[in-house]
Amino acid sequence: MSLPYDLILFDLDGTLIETAPEIADAVNDTLSECGRPGVSQQQVNDWIGHGTRELLIQALAFTDELSAHEVRHSNSFAAIEAVFTRHYQRRCGTRSHLYPHVSETLEALRAAGVKLVVMTNKEGRYTQTVLEAHRMAPLFDRVISGDTFPVKKPSPIGIEACLKQFATARERALFVGDSSIDVATARAGGIAVWAVPYGYNMGEPIEACQPDRVIPDFSVLTRLLTG
Numbered sequence: 001m002s003l004p005y006d007l008i009l010f011d012l013d014g015t016l017i018e019t020a021p022e023i024a025d026a027v028n029d030t031l032s033e034c035g036r037p038g039v040s041q042q043q044v045n046d047w048i049g050h051g052t053r054e055l056l057i058q059a060l061a062f063t064d065e066l067s068a069h070e071v072r073h074s075n076s077f078a079a080i081e082a083v084f085t086r087h088y089q090r091r092c093g094t095r096s097h098l099y100p101h102v103s104e105t106l107e108a109l110r111a112a113g114v115k116l117v118v119m120t121n122k123e124g125r126y127t128q129t130v131l132e133a134h135r136m137a138p139l140f141d142r143v144i145s146g147d148t149f150p151v152k153k154p155s156p157i158g159i160e161a162c163l164k165q166f167a168t169a170r171e172r173a174l175f176v177g178d179s180s181i182d183v184a185t186a187r188a189g190g191i192a193v194w195a196v197p198y199g200y201n202m203g204e205p206i207e208a209c210q211p212d213r214v215i216p217d218f219s220v221l222t223r224l225l226t227g
């Protein structure tokens with residue numbers, strides 16, 4: 001089979017795996033243990049995108065009526081983050097699931113020789129746990145998390161590193177994501193970007209970000225790629 005792309009980079013949360021329910025569980029476990037009221041699933045969904053640490057900062061800014069800056073620089077934040085890490089590691093894999101057709105699509109692309117990369121803003125320690133909970137780690141040639149490089153998406157630093165590692169021409173690489181951050185990352189890296197409409201885009205429809213294509217699910221991805 002002749003494919004138009006040799007390298008495909010996938011966002012994780014909201015693109016490959018629905019992770020928001022167990023992230024909300026871990027946030028609310030943490031808030032409860034730290035004597036704060038809970039937050040809603042919708043709030044958590046809308047805070048996804050800038051990394052799990054930033055999401056926790058948003059939740060605390062909301063419950064404590066502070067700015068994100070104040071939370072980030074408060075004396076208590078490190079201890080609360082440690083509580084969160086314990087809860088999130090325990091919750092990983094309990095209520096997350098792969099979106100339809102993700103598994104077989106990745107297997108088919110891999111079998112066809114396409115290099116596959118996860119590129120997420122989630123911190124590495126959580127990325128590994130989520131991928132392992134779903135036995136997905138062996139499917140990928142490289143995993144780039146929010147703390148792999150000094151800067152996160154939408155910096156194109158991860159795209160540049162992958163183009164170099166896999167000796168791929170820019171026009172032979174594709175980004176598949178669910179948010180304005182993913183579209184901006186691909187644009188900054190000068191590669192094509194397709195987007196799914198079912199993920200977490202901070203409450204905005206994905207069409208507003210003008211990806212090259214909106215694909216309803218991964219089965220379409222296989223069909224479009226194979227013509």
Ligand SMILES: O=C(O)COP(=O)(O)O
Nearest residue numbers: 012013049050051120121
């Ligand atoms: O952890 C996040 O907030 C975002 O993760 P994502 O980049 O995989 O969407």
